[in-house]
Amino acid sequence: MKKQFLVTIILTIQFVAICAQTKTDTLQTGADSLTMDKPKFQQQPGLALAASKIFFSDKRWSISGFGEYNYVPIQQNVNRTGGDLELYYSGLYRQALFFGYRLSDKLIWNSEFQVEFLHFKNQESHQEFVIEAFVDYLFSDYLKARLGFYPLTIGYVNNNDEPVMFYSVNRSEVERLITPSTWIEFGTMLYGNLSADWSYALGFSQGLNSRNYLSGSWIRQGREIRFDLPQSVSINPQLNYHGVKNLTLSASGYYGNSGQGNTVDMGDRASEIKGKIKLTTAYAKYNWNNFRLITVGSYGKLGDTDKLYELTKDENGEHGQVLGARTYGYLFEVGCDILPYLRKVTSPKVHKKSFFYDSQALKLSVFSRYERLNTHDQVHQDLINIARTEANMKILTMGANFNTKEHMVLKANYQYRINKSVFDPYPVKNIVETGIGFIF
Template sequence: MKLKLLLSALLIFAISAQSQIKDSTHIQNHQDQQYPGLGKAASSIFFSEKPWSVSGFGEVNGVNYNYSPMKESLGDMELYYTSLYRLATFFGYRFSDKIIFNSEIQVEYLTDGIEGHTEFNFELFLDFRLHQALNLRVGFQPISIGYINSNDEPLLFYSVNRPEVERLIIPTTWIELGVGAYGQIAPKLNYFVNVVTSLDASEFRSATWVRNGREAFDYSSFAVSPQLIYSPRNDLDLSVSGYFGSVGSYDYEHGGRDLTNQSQLSLYSAYARYTPANFRFLAVGALGNLSDTEGIYEITKQKHGEGQVLGQQVYGGYLEAGVDILHWLWSNRSESKSFVHNNKDMKLPIFVRVEHLNTHGKVAESLQGYDRIQRNMNILAVGANYNLSEHLVLKMNYQFRQDLTPEQYSIPSGNQFEFGLGFEF
């Protein structure tokens, strides 16, 4: 009860907090008040007239399942919670037009109806704005891959939870320690390149692929994550991105021999986003390859007592379409606003998303007969958002989930109803 009262108070504060100011930087993203590689709240310091800024976002979500998730196999409560409370606060300071400090402190409380879990996550980085074609970002930062990882604030995507492709194939939200370079190399072409610490293969799980290996900050191995974004017009973005590197080096014993695992991860993603008038269309695809999964089986068995069979190749993608119907239902609205609504900014988008993913598109021949948990599914999501203002949204959606996994590798699955509230300040 205390937690709910606290979140309610924070929500009221957030909605009535500062409005953001237009950017004076030399790098522009066509989305209003969104700096390259960051969400809107995270971008506040780059647009503030003052040398400092405080901004953030929050979520209060719930999920109702018509089945009982197998919690031990999923490992991450974010994949099976019934209630989630999340608050992220950004503190930024501009030392000069060339050097900008940004940070995030995020606290989450999740419960599955029986147990509760609190998490603290953070970002901390400096931007060195050197030239339109070359800028640097140093510190704990979101890496540039896929769509959601740079757009993970609740007002930037329709559904209550992130699409499964960008949770199980691309392990969003994905933050690493590293150095990034970004800039504009042509009038309509932006790039990002991150050199970051790698994932921890000893924490991988069969059901969730590489998701549980995030934020290991293993300084013995590194990866590179490049991204290109081409925007031929203001309402169209085309992007390709990837992640290439090792996932830690571990010694283990097998068959009386001392061996070292040297797995390499290659993850590719592309998206197209088209936003004409009151419509929004989004297509995202991802393909991953992981080598030496036999070694990963042995090191997970050595560490946890049970070996994990990871897919050598995984893939997934989704198509999403949404339209704001309030534009036609209430076209002649009068000016009226308060701290919880603004008639001019109100929207009622309805959306549909078709999604497919497979965490074991290809499995090493030597591991074919071993027990594993596979996620091979089709998902149809339909839902609606009610944007009371540009800072506050109510969400709901229903997922029809079809499990295509062979029975011996499957875990309980079924449809689910999701609802939530999101805000930013």
């Protein structure tokens, strides 16, 4: 009850903020007209639309945010032995509020408070509190700096994680189970434009905590907000190409240790865990007329998985996590706004607009996505025959998005899932997902 009350409070604050910032476009009423500014949404490198608002605001401060509410009909034959609700939840509620403040022309403070609530039926639930707090120094076009708790520049969804920015109800499995979006760490980052066609980012952060890893979601549960000194520093480079109109090509990576000074007994001696991560990702995005095409790929390696099996055992010395020493995932997605083909597009004399509706911003997009991923493409030889939860899957997703206004969307999709794992006795083949999302 307390969790639901907290969710309700944050949702109320969000809607109040939306109402306070909703502005009316030009309305033609005879010879008179009323013109007010439309909210500006652009992207700052490494941030999604709402999170970027302070960088393009005419005011010294900004308030923005997003909400996301998803429902998955109750699944039968769900394997709940993995212990990670992320793999089988029936409901997800995510609310975020951003506050930005321009300290000077070159120094900008940005922050986020996000609540994420997951549940399975009324039997199991989990909540997370996500905090972002960082300062950007805008030295020049080719050199900017970011310091604090910020989202890493890796993959596609991690920097485009607001619900109006991707088609599916939930984020793709590739960018949840291989690249663990949303991924926030404490560190510092340099970024900027090398030329008109090339941009870059280079980050250094505190790294993951391998003690929390779970077999079915690889390194995802190693994310945590920590205020202690890191045992090692991870590196996060990114290179982007924008030289062709409407095309973005991006390659990024994450390299570092996740042992955080932990040791385990291996036979007759204590052995330090490095838990080295090598994760490389790339994506291409192309917009053509009403079409959008995206392809994403991720390839990862994790060291010391035999030691991590010992580290993750429970208090009875049992049920260690068998983690993939090598993983991979990729997807291909195409979507199209079909509304212009279903009706003749005209500019109405009267622009109809309300809190939930904008007659000039309606969209009806249909999409299809194919995913292939394997969280256990390679397993340590000593762990091969140990039972585990894993995702060795082919997934076909088909769905539709209805944008009632530019920054509000209703979503639904159907997933056909084939789990090729011989270790999972409960392969889930068919899932229907529905959701609603907005930003402000």
